Amino acid sequence: xxxxxxxxxxxxxxxxxxxxxxxxxxxxxxxxxxxxxxxxxxxxxxxxxxxxxxxxxxxxxxxxxxxxxxxxxxxxxxxxxxxxxxxxxxxxxxxxxxxxxxxxxxxxxxxxxxxxxxxxxxxxxxxxxxxxxxxxxxxxxxxxxxxxxxxxxxxxxxxxxxxxxxxxxxxxxxxxxxxxxxxxxxxxxxxxxxxxxxxxxxxxxxxxxxxxxxxxxxxxxxxxxxxxxxxxxxxxxxxxxxxxxxxxxxxxxxxxxxxxxxxxxxxxxxxxxxxxxxxxxxxxxxxxxxxxxxxxxxxxxxxxxxxxxxxxxxxxxxxxxxxxxxxxxxxxxxxxxxxxxxxxxxxxxxxxxxxxxxxxxxxxxxxxxxxxxxxxxxxxxxxxxxxxxxxxxxxxxxxxxxxxxxxxxxxxxxxxxxxxxxxxxxxxxxxxxxxxxxxxxxxxxxxxxxxxxx
Numbered sequence: 001x002x003x004x005x006x007x008x009x010x011x012x013x014x015x016x017x018x019x020x021x022x023x024x025x026x027x028x029x030x031x032x033x034x035x036x037x038x039x040x041x042x043x044x045x046x047x048x049x050x051x052x053x054x055x056x057x058x059x060x061x062x063x064x065x066x067x068x069x070x071x072x073x074x075x076x077x078x079x080x081x082x083x084x085x086x087x088x089x090x091x092x093x094x095x096x097x098x099x100x101x102x103x104x105x106x107x108x109x110x111x112x113x114x115x116x117x118x119x120x121x122x123x124x125x126x127x128x129x130x131x132x133x134x135x136x137x138x139x140x141x142x143x144x145x146x147x148x149x150x151x152x153x154x155x156x157x158x159x160x161x162x163x164x165x166x167x168x169x170x171x172x173x174x175x176x177x178x179x180x181x182x183x184x185x186x187x188x189x190x191x192x193x194x195x196x197x198x199x200x201x202x203x204x205x206x207x208x209x210x211x212x213x214x215x216x217x218x219x220x221x222x223x224x225x226x227x228x229x230x231x232x233x234x235x236x237x238x239x240x241x242x243x244x245x246x247x248x249x250x251x252x253x254x255x256x257x258x259x260x261x262x263x264x265x266x267x268x269x270x271x272x273x274x275x276x277x278x279x280x281x282x283x284x285x286x287x288x289x290x291x292x293x294x295x296x297x298x299x300x301x302x303x304x305x306x307x308x309x310x311x312x313x314x315x316x317x318x319x320x321x322x323x324x325x326x327x328x329x330x331x332x333x334x335x336x337x338x339x340x341x342x343x344x345x346x347x348x349x350x351x352x353x354x355x356x357x358x359x360x361x362x363x364x365x366x367x368x369x370x371x372x373x374x375x376x377x378x379x380x381x382x383x384x385x386x387x388x389x390x391x392x393x394x395x396x397x398x399x400x401x402x403x404x405x406x407x408x409x410x411x412x413x414x415x416x417x418x419x420x421x422x423x424x425x426x427x428x429x430x431x432x433x434x435x436x437x438x439x440x441x442x443x444x445x446x447x448x449x450x451x452x453x454x
Contacts, residue, residue: 001030002407005061005067007056007086008077009035011176012100012126014388016077016396017044017051023404024050068282073407075399076101083107088279091117098403100126100395101366103416106293115361120411124418125402127358127394128157131379131432133232133418134398134425135439136362139377139453140236141422143366150373151242151364152448156213156223158249158392162355162382165216169316171251173355175383175391182341183269184248186226192229193244195448201225207255207262211247213361216440217376221359223247224255235420243448249359257316261340264288269337276339277332281324296321313415320347356383358390360439365446372446379439397435401428 004020008012013033020031031048034056035041041053056067058078068074068089073096076086080101087106090097091113103123114121124130132155135201140150159175163408174181185207189200194244199211210222229246238244261267265288273287282297289300299308301323302453307314320343321327329339362377383390405411411424419425432438 001028001050003071004031004073004075004403004407005071006033006060006075007035007067008031009037010077011389012104012395013044013077013394014392014396016392016400017073019397019400020130020403021045021048024048027404027408028049032067032071036141044051045280056058056086056304060320061085065089066104068095071095072227073098073323073403075099075403077399080104080442087121090119090121094119094166096120096122096406098125098399098406100123100124100130103323103418108416113354115415120406120414121198121416122402122406122411122424123416125398125428126396127159127391128360130398131394131437132157132362134429135360135377135379135421136364136421137236138429139362139375139426139441140197140238143364143368143375148236148366148368148373149240150366152244152363152366152374153236153238153241154211154243154247154363156211156243156249156359156361158221158223158359160249160251160357160359160411161191161350162357162390165350165354166251166346167314167321167358170252170254170257170348173344173350173354173356175358178341178345178348180338182267182337182344184329185224185308186267186269188227188244190225190227190229192225193233193241193274205392207259210255211245212252213249213382218357218359218380219248220252221361222252222255223249235418243365249361255314258304258314260307260313260317263305266340268334269335272333272335273339274333276329276334279329279339281329281343284336284343285322286330286368288336288426295408301383320344350359350389352386354386356389356391356396362439365448372442375447376444377439377441381437393435394437397432397437398428401431 031051033041033044034054034058038053038055045051045053058064074090076083076099083099084106087110094117096119130428161173185203189202190206191200207224210224213221224247226246229244233244286297358381360379364375366373381390381394
């Protein structure tokens with residue numbers, strides 16, 4: 001038997017582990033799932049004969065190294081900041097490694113060690129990053145192969161709620177780490193290229209500058225800019241591109257309402273609020289508003305944000321029970337962002353039968369034989385329920401397929417890498433089609449850059 005170690009059994013691992021279990025007999029695999037909470041690991045493997053659940057604390061060096069040493073390949077589904085110790089163990093014991101996370105500076109520093117040992121360290125092989133890389137590079141390479149020159153690339157991804165489970169005015173529920181949703185866009189201005197000019201959007205304006213997108217059969221969406229659209233300019237070989245923009249998708253109207261939280265300071269994660277444990281939701285909101293001996297919190301809120309009482313945006317905040325006198329924060333010495341996250345979890349948590357949705361949209365503009373062309377590529381994947389989500393599917397299946405491909409030596413190029421080569425993306429995208437993860441490409445008239453709506 002060949003041994004695969006999966007470290008972490010969180011929300012994104014359901015399809016990953018199921019895929020490996022389904023392949024375990026034909027591929028002669030034994031899957032060990034390690035988690036600090038062994039009950040989570042046991043729930044994932046469901047007593048499968050070719051799987052074992054173990055308690056694994058990533059900070060316990062002895063048990064961590066023992067687990068890595070006994071594996072043929074290691075899949076780390078831990079939070080990104082915890083990968084590095086596992087990666088160092090993989091160098092020590094000469095094991096290949098797969099993660100869905102962005103390549104950190106610490107991980108990149110292991111590139112030469114991985115190459116010297118002939119090891120594949122595959123990163124960014126989830127959905128975003130991951131599917132976005134592979135689907136984009138497949139089209140970019142095909143354009144280049146026929147002599148075309150890429151002049152525009154826009155890429156958008158959204159983790160959203162499926163239409164049949166869309167039951168709130170925000171048209172949104174949490175499908176991944178809520179903290180990342182609450183703090184999205186912080187840490188610097190969003191930067192991108194527009195017609196060969198560098199553009200910047202500061203955090204305080206980020207959610208008021210959106211681009212509209214229409215997806216066949218699913219209607220209209222909006223997108224706000226990711227923090228660094230230029231990160232992959234050289235990686236994708238787009239050094240001469242005129243427009244490069246990456247964004248996050250939401251349903252239309254979400255960003256305008258979210259801007260209210262930003263304007264008030266409720267997404268701030270840099271300081272704690274005194275006596276937050278004893279605050280009601282209403283107290284929390286009032287903490288950000290001016291004092292008035294006569295005006296209600298609701299009136300002060302609408303006045304400060306210039307929201308009319310008959311505006312749909314007002315109904316969105318009422319729906320969240322923001323002004324409740326009885327619902328309590330209960331978090332001690334919490335930051336505004338942590339409190340906001342708790343409030344939103346009341347309304348935006350997926351119910352057991354809820355279905356989520358992943359939407360991806362690429363735009364490619366290129367020149368060929370003196371003429372300009374455009375290809376739009378879209379992908380929509382729906383989840384099954386609260387456990388087998390579209391997020392888990394589009395993260396977990398690419399990880400699983402890559403893991404088996406490395407184990408079977410169909411992916412062999414060593415080093416710290418992301419899935420942007422034909423060796424990697426061609427077989428993975430082909431197999432993903434068997435699971436309903438497909439991209440629809442459409443040739444449309446070249447429109448150039450679609451200006452952000454301010």
